[in-house]
Amino acid sequence: MDRRQLVVAYVVDGVRMSATQRDAYDDDGSPDSGASPSRPLSGPRQTIVAFPDGPLLVRGDFDIVDPDGKPLRRSRKTVALCRCGASVLKPYCDGSHKLIGFKTEPES
Amino acid sequence: MKQPEPRGPVSSLLLETLSGPEQRTSGSRELIAAVDEAVAATPDLAFDEDLQLTLFCLFELHYGGIDGVDDSWEWHPDLISERRRLEQAYESQLRSAVSLPALPAPTSAGVAAGLFQLTGDDGGPSMSRYVAKTASEEQVREFLIQKSIYTLKEADPHTWAIPRLTGRAKAAMVEIQADEYGGGVPERMHSALFAQSMRGAGLDDGYGNYLDAVPAITLASSNLMSMFGLNRRLRGAIVGHLASYEMTSSQANRLYARGFRRLGYDDATAAYFDEHVEADAVHEQIAGRDLAGGLVEAEPALLEDVFFGAAAAMTVDTWMTEHILGAWTAGSSSLRTSSTVSA
Ligand code: FES
Numbered sequence: 001m002d003r004r005q006l007v008v009a010y011v012v013d014g015v016r017m018s019a020t021q022r023d024a025y026d027d028d029g030s031p032d033s034g035a036s037p038s039r040p041l042s043g044p045r046q047t048i049v050a051f052p053d054g055p056l057l058v059r060g061d062f063d064i065v066d067p068d069g070k071p072l073r074r075s076r077k078t079v080a081l082c083r084c085g086a087s088v089l090k091p092y093c094d095g096s097h098k099l100i101g102f103k104t105e106p107e108s
Numbered sequence: 109m110k111q112p113e114p115r116g117p118v119s120s121l122l123l124e125t126l127s128g129p130e131q132r133t134s135g136s137r138e139l140i141a142a143v144d145e146a147v148a149a150t151p152d153l154a155f156d157e158d159l160q161l162t163l164f165c166l167f168e169l170h171y172g173g174i175d176g177v178d179d180s181w182e183w184h185p186d187l188i189s190e191r192r193r194l195e196q197a198y199e200s201q202l203r204s205a206v207s208l209p210a211l212p213a214p215t216s217a218g219v220a221a222g223l224f225q226l227t228g229d230d231g232g233p234s235m236s237r238y239v240a241k242t243a244s245e246e247q248v249r250e251f252l253i254q255k256s257i258y259t260l261k262e263a264d265p266h267t268w269a270i271p272r273l274t275g276r277a278k279a280a281m282v283e284i285q286a287d288e289y290g291g292g293v294p295e296r297m298h299s300a301l302f303a304q305s306m307r308g309a310g311l312d313d314g315y316g317n318y319l320d321a322v323p324a325i326t327l328a329s330s331n332l333m334s335m336f337g338l339n340r341r342l343r344g345a346i347v348g349h350l351a352s353y354e355m356t357s358s359q360a361n362r363l364y365a366r367g368f369r370r371l372g373y374d375d376a377t378a379a380y381f382d383e384h385v386e387a388d389a390v391h392e393q394i395a396g397r398d399l400a401g402g403l404v405e406a407e408p409a410l411l412e413d414v415f416f417g418a419a420a421a422m423t424v425d426t427w428m429t430e431h432i433l434g435a436w437t438a439g440s441s442s443l444r445t446s447s448t449v450s451a
Contacts, residue, residue: 051393052217075296075383076287080390088362093389095358098228 052104055080055093064091109168109316110175115324116158118146122165122190126177130184143190147197153328154201154427157444159194160327164319166191167334171261172315195335199342202332206419214408216401223348223396223418227355235429236360239367243436248371249309250442253318254432258330259302260315263288265330268337269346276402277347284350284391284399298387301380305368308377321443325428332424336417344410347403348417351395356422357388 046060059078065071072091080093084102087094111127114120121142143162150156168174169182181187209226212218239251258265263285270281290296303313312318336346365381375382400418404411435442 049393051397054393055389057390057393076387076390077291078283078287078390078394080386080393087389089386092386094362094385095389095392098224099359 050104053102054084054097054104056083057081109172109319110314111177112161112165112316112319114158115161116146118142118158119161119165122162126165126174126181130178130180137186139186139190140193143193147193152201153194153198154424155324155328157324160324160331163191163194163198163331163335164327166194167331167338168316170334170338171264195339198328198331198335202420202423203416206416206423208412208415208419211411211415214404214411216397216405219401219404219411219414220396222415223351223355223400224392226415226418227352227422233426233429233433234360235433236363236367238433238436240363240370241367243367243371245371247436248367249311251432252306252309252311253443254322254326254428256302256306256311256313256318257316257322257326258333260299260313262298262302265333265337266346266350269343269350272340272343273347273403275406277399277406280394280398280402281347281350284354284394287387287391296383298380298383301383305377305380308373321445323431323442323444325424325431329424329428332420342413342417344403344407344413345417345420347400347410348414348419349421351392351400351414352418352421354388354391354395358385358392361385361388 046058046062049057049059051057057078057080063071064074064079081091082089082093082097083104084093084097084100086096086100086102088096111123112119114123118139121139125139143159146156146159147153150159153159165174166187169177169187173179173182209222212222235251239248243251266281267285270278270285273281286292288298290298290300294300306313333346333349336342336349361381361384365378365385368378368381400414404414432442
């Protein structure tokens with residue numbers, strides 16, 4: 001079957017992240033019925049899990065590159081991207097969000 | 109693992125029994141009598157040299173085995189019986205020593221938030237701050253020796269839980285463990301990175317080679333995980349244990365790495381600690397929500413044990429830290445014998 005490729009790129013902490021998405025859409029453009037929204041079995045679809053008061057967890061088949069497209073150091077499949085700004089390992093989370101009391105929801 | 113030196117009547121009887129061929133009949137019954145007597149008499153099982161070594165050796169039969177011991181001893185009913193007696197006594201000591209927080213709602217979000225709060229409240233003495241700022245070269249080598257008892261088999265005790273989990277919790281556990289085991293690259297296995305740190309500090313990186321040097325409480329910390337991991341009944345506790353390890357790791361390892369660099373060790377020696385800063389920031393999220401939270405949503409009755417496992421891990425490791433820092437601040441060694449520590 002002829003599959004399409006979808007490239008997703010956006011900016012996290014000044015780093016452009018591109019995710020090459022394969023097999024997630026059937027020929028008619030409708031989402032692949034076999035793809036699970038949260039936990040892919042064979043990496044057909046990427047997910048970004050936004051953890052309350054914590055990082056963005058990215059799972060699946062993707063590349064992390066700098067603005068020139070050069071791959072960044074990456075030593076694991078599933079990564080946590082810092083969104084609190086306090087990590088010293090950016091773009092990765094180093095747990096500092098807990099020390100600074102980072103909140104994703106405004107205090108009510 | 110090489111045969112350890114016995115530390116009292118029970119471990120000496122066990123090691124002597126194990127050095128012979130497996131006896132199919134109940135020839136090792138005197139072991140059980142000896143354990144019962146020692147358990148009744150011990151003032152503090154977590155710090156009992158003889159009994160913690162005995163338990164460690166009994167568990168080791170399920171891991172890599174002991175040199176000169178026939179593999180068929182692993183499931184001998186008398187050894188299992190001996191192990192159960194020690195486990196029951198140790199578990200009941202911990203059930204009364206560990207204080208549990210107010211339990212959250214049995215939801216993924218509630219469990220994750222509760223575990224982050226429990227592990228964030230840790231007001232105990234800090235090994236990582238001491239290593240970062242104060243520890244001498246001799247002391248960081250001791251620190252590696254103490255840590256090697258578990259870390260040269262890092263992740264193994266929690267792996268026992270995998271077949272006891274299902275669905276979301278199982279997928280989460282496998283995702284974490286795959287990363288612990290290097291994602292398919294043997295040199296990236298956390299235990300291999302730790303061996304590299306030991307070599308970098310001039311130490312022997314063979315599994316169990318420092319067993320004779322470490323005190324009971326270090327064995328108690330490792331035995332806790334083996335007990336939780338090997339008993340399906342305690343699957344909630346092993347999951348909570350792993351979650352608490354992941355949640356207290358990133359910042360501590362950043363400080364350890366700083367301490368090693370302060371003392372002039374190279375990047376290869378610090379790599380184990382650097383790796384954990386990043387890895388455990390990923391793992392703690394998965395462990396809180398998907399592993400512990402997923403398990404409790406599937407089996408709400410395990411809620412209390414998840415928190416027991418997490419709190420027990422912190423309690424026993426606080427005892428261990430108190431022992432080590434206590435010895436250091438008194439100007440002595442935290443090891444039983446320092447003759448084994450050669451640079
Ligand atoms: S989100 Fe974890 S350090 Fe920023």
